[in-house]
Amino acid sequence: MKAVLSSEWVKLRSVASTFHTIGAAAAMVVLGIAWTVYVGALADERGMLRAAAPEEGFLPLVQMSLAVLGVLTITSEHATGMIRTSLVTVPRRSTLFLAKAGIVALATLATAMSVLLLTYVTSRLIAGERHLGFNESAFTNDLPMLLASGLSVTALALVGLGLGAAMRSTAGALVSVVSLLFVLPGVINYLPPPWNTRIAALLLPNLVPQIASERMSSRLGDGYLPPWAALAVLFAYPLITLTIGYYALKRKDA
Amino acid sequence: MVRRAGGPPSRILYGVIELQHLTKRYGGTLAVDDLSFTVEPGHVTGFLGPNGAGKSTTMRLILGLDAPTSGQALVNGRGYTSLRKPMREVGALLDAGAVHGGRSAYNHLLCLARTNDIGPKRVVEVLEQVGLAGVARKRVGGFSLGMKQRLGIAVALLGDPGILMFDEPVNGLDPDGVRWIRDLMRSLAAEGRTILLSSHLMSEMALTAERIVIVGRGKLIIEATVAELTARYPSLEDAYMALTSDSVQFGAAR
Structure with missing residues (x-):
């Protein structure tokens, strides 16, 4: 297993797409700085305001970028035929798939936490003593939200890996990830209450605030799930999709 | 499995x-x-x-x-x-095209070698044996079919089977x-x-x-x-x- 993990690490660091997706995720830092400078200037005119925290507002960018990383980890192998070369060297498909999942989890968690913390720190430093709303709570209060955000990125990247293995298609897996992250939450919003909130509480993007015991959104209000349950649902997403992906890899001829 | x-x-x-x-x-x-x-x-x-x-x-x-x-x-x-x-x-060459075109010849061999605990020294050896030492750091995507065949043979020879x-x-x-x-x-x-x-x-x-x-x-x-x-x-x-x-x-x- 150690040998296959180190092989997957070489695979990940030796293709340009890895750095493109990490670069796209890191754009959050730049956007966070721009956002803080903008709302800081508004605050200088009006005295104070309540702006959204950049590491929350731009989270979908990091989620999407690193979900692409998770998808490509497996679909690039199916698209090129590399999967057959890989399976000849590692005929135990469970070992290969677990190693891929492990490397995707480590790489995306490290990237997401670095980007989130960097965005957090730079935006607070630029905000300084201004009253921007998001910069007025202590770091310890913000920590659950940061950790939940980081975990959600990794969960989504693993969902991407699982869907990629199940569909063997980059486009198919990406469309599914986009549906989970953007389309479905948008549609559920317009269900008649209380069903919109009930179902929305189970959707990936809304699990993050529930884990941190915060309001889901102004439209949906508070969530239904206590933090531990929201965390369990967050873990269920990758667990289910990885299981489906593993069976597809194991059962079907490569 | x-x-x-x-x-x-x-x-x-x-x-x-x-x-x-x-x-x-x-x-x-x-x-x-x-x-x-x-x-x-x-x-x-x-x-x-x-x-x-x-x-x-x-x-x-x-x-x-x-x-x-x-x-x-x-x-x-x-x-x-x-x-x-x-x-x-067992060493095998089935499809010389079954490689990720974005990876260098060296990294392609290295990631496969690692799965079977084969060291980088052996990677350099087989690259020389098949006559690809001069293009070891070049992307495989730019290789001619003949060069890909040589790379595939290098993969087969890696473990000295x-x-x-x-x-x-x-x-x-x-x-x-x-x-x-x-x-x-x-x-x-x-x-x-x-x-x-x-x-x-x-x-x-x-x-x-x-x-x-x-x-x-x-x-x-x-x-x-x-x-x-x-x-x-x-x-x-x-x-x-x-x-x-x-x-x-x-x-x-x-």
Whole structure:
């Protein structure tokens, strides 16, 4: 297993797409700085305001970028035929798939936490003593939200890996990830209450605030799930999709 | 992972590929039909047959990429998928194009080598052996078909295995490359290795192989030495034409 993990690490660091997706995720830092400078200037005119925290507002960018990383980890192998070369060297498909999942989890968690913390720190430093709303709570209060955000990125990247293995298609897996992250939450919003909130509480993007015991959104209000349950649902997403992906890899001829 | 039924091997044969009633059905077509033969060490065994005869499928079944419908293929007396470090026992080149084009030749070999605990020194060695040392850091996507064939052969040689399988390795090679392959095959066989080589070039096969296995429509047509065939027919090509005249069809080409 150690040998296959180190092989997957070489695979990940030796293709340009890895750095493109990490670069796209890191754009959050730049956007966070721009956002803080903008709302800081508004605050200088009006005295104070309540702006959204950049590491929350731009989270979908990091989620999407690193979900692409998770998808490509497996679909690039199916698209090129590399999967057959890989399976000849590692005929135990469970070992290969677990190693891929492990490397995707480590790489995306490290990237997401670095980007989130960097965005957090730079935006607070630029905000300084201004009253921007998001910069007025202590770091310890913000920590659950940061950790939940980081975990959600990794969960989504693993969902991407699982869907990629199940569909063997980059486009198919990406469309599914986009549906989970953007389309479905948008549609559920317009269900008649209380069903919109009930179902929305189970959707990936809304699990993050529930884990941190915060309001889901102004439209949906508070969530239904206590933090531990929201965390369990967050873990269920990758667990289910990885299981489906593993069976597809194991059962079907490569 | 259990992909192949059957008890423990009855006898351990080192350096032997053994097919026992190997059968593979894709939907309604039998790609490989009750195929039994043995490939032994010390010489090159030519694997011949018309397009769609099931040669590539047979090799995929031996390597565990496809699961047989019935029967089994053993290497060194065991199923391929049960080998702990398969690259040290079997080297294979199936499809030279089955590589991620964005990776350098060195990194491609390194990621595969790591799965079987093969060090970077050996990677450099095989790159020199196949004549790719000068382009080791170049992206594989820019390689010609001949260079990709050499890279695929480098992968097969990484683990210094006793058994080697090559599917159409001379495709796309220039005359220099064709001669290089011929000499390589002969020297590998002279070292006591087992070589299974498929090709459509009869003149090349007559120069390289000592034994010939001909299949048609997934079935074994004949297993003989080149000397036996050329004694009965004017040339190996004539022998092939006469023996496969009933079997030319386009079956489950994959």
